Amino acid sequence: MPDDLVQQIELFKLEFGLTDSDLGELAVRDRSFVSAIRDGKRRPRLKTVEAVMAWMARVRAGVETLPARRPPVGRPRQPAAMEGAT
Numbered sequence: 001m002p003d004d005l006v007q008q009i010e011l012f013k014l015e016f017g018l019t020d021s022d023l024g025e026l027a028v029r030d031r032s033f034v035s036a037i038r039d040g041k042r043r044p045r046l047k048t049v050e051a052v053m054a055w056m057a058r059v060r061a062g063v064e065t066l067p068a069r070r071p072p073v074g075r076p077r078q079p080a081a082m083e084g085a086t
Contacts, residue, residue, distance in 0.1 A: 008056065
C-alpha cells in the first residue's frame with residue numbers, strides 16, 4: 001500500500017507542480033508526510049491513505065483548488081546576461 005501511494009503522490013506532484021511538503025500540508029496538514037512514507041519512517045493508516053487519495057481526486061476533478069503559488073522570498077536574481085551590464 002505505501003509504495004502504491006508514493007507512486008500516486010509522485011505522479012500528482014508532477015502533474016500539479018507541488019513539493020513534498022506542499023502536498024503533505026495541503027492533503028493531511030503534515031509537511032513531513034510524503035518524505036516520511038517514502039523513506040519508510042512511517043506507515044500511514046488506511047484512513048489516512050483514503051483521505052490523501054480522496055483529496056487528490058477532488059483536486060483533479062476541480063472540486064477543490066490549490067492555493068496560488070507564493071513568489072520566492074528574497075531579492076530576485078537577474079539573468080546572467082544582465083549581470084554587470086550598465
